[in-house]
Amino acid sequence: MNYLIAVLSDRIQAEAAYVALEKEEVPTDRVSILGKGYKSADEFGLIDPNEPARKQVKLMASWLIPFGFVAGYTFSLITGLDTFAWAGEIGNHAIGGVLGAISGGLGSLLVGGGVGLIIGGGDAVPYRNRLNAGKYLVVVQGSETLIRKSTSILRKFNPENIQGYTI
Incomplete structure (x- = not known):
């Protein structure tokens, strides 16, 4: 499974990125927002190492x-x-x-x-720290093609960090 995680500074940016992905026909069941008012790291499965x-x-x-x-x-x-x-x-x-x-x-x-x-170790810790600091994560799961498409869309929002993972 391929993952793309983008760190965005506020809720408005995260919601705008979600809407942009939706407009470009990225399946909404493959996109998640993590942060205050949305899924927590534990709900998403971002395991505390x-x-x-x-x-x-x-x-x-x-x-x-x-x-x-x-x-x-x-x-x-x-x-x-x-x-x-x-x-x-x-x-x-x-x-x-x-x-x-x-x-x-x-x-x-x-x-x-x-x-x-x-x-300490692993990538989960920095992402958890960013969530604790009030940032939002937009996570896209799917095929390599979907991840490439989502990367180009999310880059328009100037995320603090954008990282792809293959598990």
């Missing part, structure tokens, strides 16, 4: 932390290291398990998408 990242980190942590504990405990048991003399034999193994669990937690953060959660 933080939600799936949080879910993935939790899923990974649910099995990596216990696995890390067992692996750290087993490593300490097999090697017989006496790293913390004050803790005794069982204490050393328990500390090895805790350090393994911490490593599992860090692994779930890195592998599960936590880096993207921390530093």
